[in-house]
């Protein structure tokens with residue numbers, strides 16, 4: 181057996197203490213085993229760190245982050261890092277780390293030729309090979325698509341934009357929605373970002389009308405809609421269909437309803453043809469998607485690997501339009517693609533050419549403050565700035581949190597305006613359960629209606645499907661959102677406590693794994709069953725087979741069901757993590773924070789939680805300082821994407 185070096189022993193000790201996942205020292209040992217020469221300490225440590233960071237959502241390790249406070253990178257105490265330093269010979273600055281890694285056969289130093297090394301050093305960033313390839317593909321693909329000229333007839337475009345949005349009035353602020361459509365028409369890639377209710381889908385529907393109106397042959401145009409989750413795809417389709425129906429009077433002879441009748445809306449997984457036994461989907465550059473236009477909603481949830489797979493499968497002449505809120509939480513998996521691509525969205529950073537084009541196409545002169553020298557992606561990005569849904573206290577709270585203004589956020593929460601917002605600053609777990617079962621003063625929405633419908637059961641004669649629909653809709657009125665998974669204040673503890681309370685009070689018999697009324701969230705894609713990670717369904721008796729339970733999923737106007745026992749990968753979903761409710765909205769969202777906030781609880785998580793609430797938002801924290809700390813903290817994810825797409829256009 182090979183003798184472990186001091187650094188390797190220390191890495192194992194850190195894993196024992198829970199400061200590293202066990203995979204990280206194991207990966208480091210694997211890297212060392214690839215060469216007969218002994219691995220230098222710098223390589224042993226960096227390979228463990230790059231693996232660890234991948235598990236925390238980072239695409240790479242930036243060597244500059246190893247100084248002057250390396251502990252911060254992994255939320256370690258300073259002593260932990262000092263102990264590591266004492267055990268090995270570690271470099272003292274980024275240049276020295278680079279030098280130490282450059283000499284290793286396991287590391288490809290770009291632009292040297294690829295010899296399939298497992299690690300890639302690009303500038304000061306060290307990547308797992310797969311992530312470097314994905315990031316390179318995404319950066320190159322979006323940049324070249326953004327540069328590709330869509331050459332619209334500007335006069336015809338202006339005419340259509342005026343029809344769909346109205347002609348330019350004398351306002352100071354441009355019509356951002358119009359600008360977004362104009363830019364999307366100009367090339368093969370564009371981003372429409374904005375907070376909730378800023379009209380991203382409203383704009384996308386008008387964009388579709390424009391694309392059909394300006395296409396040489398509208399009937400030949402193949403358009404698809406997609407989103408990371410089934411729920412988000414269904415919502416997108418419903419909103420787009422609604423908005424298209426409203427356009428009927430504005431599009432003259434264009435048979436919009438007919439043209440969009442069969443337009444598919446799917447999850448990205450099923451669009452790409454994900455397969456359970458391999459990472460490689462059915463569609464890729466060798467077997468591209470048969471699509472001319474793809475609109476992807478909730479793009480903030482799309483992780484790096486998925487975005488790379490999508491761009492690989494989308495033919496170069498196809499137009500990709502990403503919709504999403506750049507300020508929301510990034511995906512659990514590595515990468516913060518939308519955030520990285522939108523780095524200039526607030527400022528515009530538009531070139532003279534873009535400014536002139538927007539003026540000509542929309543009739544609005546763009547104020548000079550939006551001029552800048554952003555890269556090709558920035559030239560194709562528009563941020564919508566006016567929210568039509570979040571004007572009131574929830575909007576004010578979301579803005580304060582997003583801006584990191586702790587005191588302003590606390591003041592809005594404490595004002596409890598019209599019962600819309602409430603903050604239980606010293607919450608006990610039993611109060612979370614009370615809220616879930618009964619709502620609170622000013623915010624009646626809770627699980628009460630859902631439970632009443634379950635108690636009443638389906639009508640005796642027929643009407644089962646209608647009842648199921650009502651149960652599904654009632655469940656979506658309220659949700660507990662947790663910041664963490666484990667412990668009394670995480671999804672595990674809260675779900676168990678709700679089940680215990682419901683059983684105690686005789687409301688539901690939450691015994692065994694499956695029971696009628698158990699809401700579940702699917703935790704693993706199963707294309708065979710047509711269920712995907714994040715889908716939420718309700719367990720109910722099967723009307724056709726006594727004693728048998730099925731899980732019912734709402735899918736737009738239809739309801740699908742799967743035999744409960746065929747769904748091994750699910751968890752109870754009275755409470756869900758904030759990550760898992762992205763793309764969903766509830767009449768009343770209750771965000772629960774733990775007594776001690778780990779680093780991962782930051783502003784983006786609180787903002788995402790708040791913006792899930794349509795009418796009422798409640799914050800519950802056993803310790804008020806945790807909310808303040810989280811709002812003050814920003815999540816940063818190491819990635820090279822922002823730098824790669826940030827160059828001048």
Ligand SMILES: Nc1ncnc2c1ncn2[C@@H]1O[C@H](COP(=O)(O)OP(=O)(O)OP(=O)(O)O)[C@@H](O)[C@H]1O
Nearest residue numbers: 357374375376377378379380381382383419568569
């Ligand atoms: N220019 C506009 N004029 C009138 N109503 C608008 C306009 N833009 C958006 N709306 C309305 O505002 C509401 C929110 O718009 P929409 O759903 O498109 O926003 P969104 O940004 O997609 O929201 P979400 O974050 O939920 O995805 C809708 O009712 C829509 O019809």
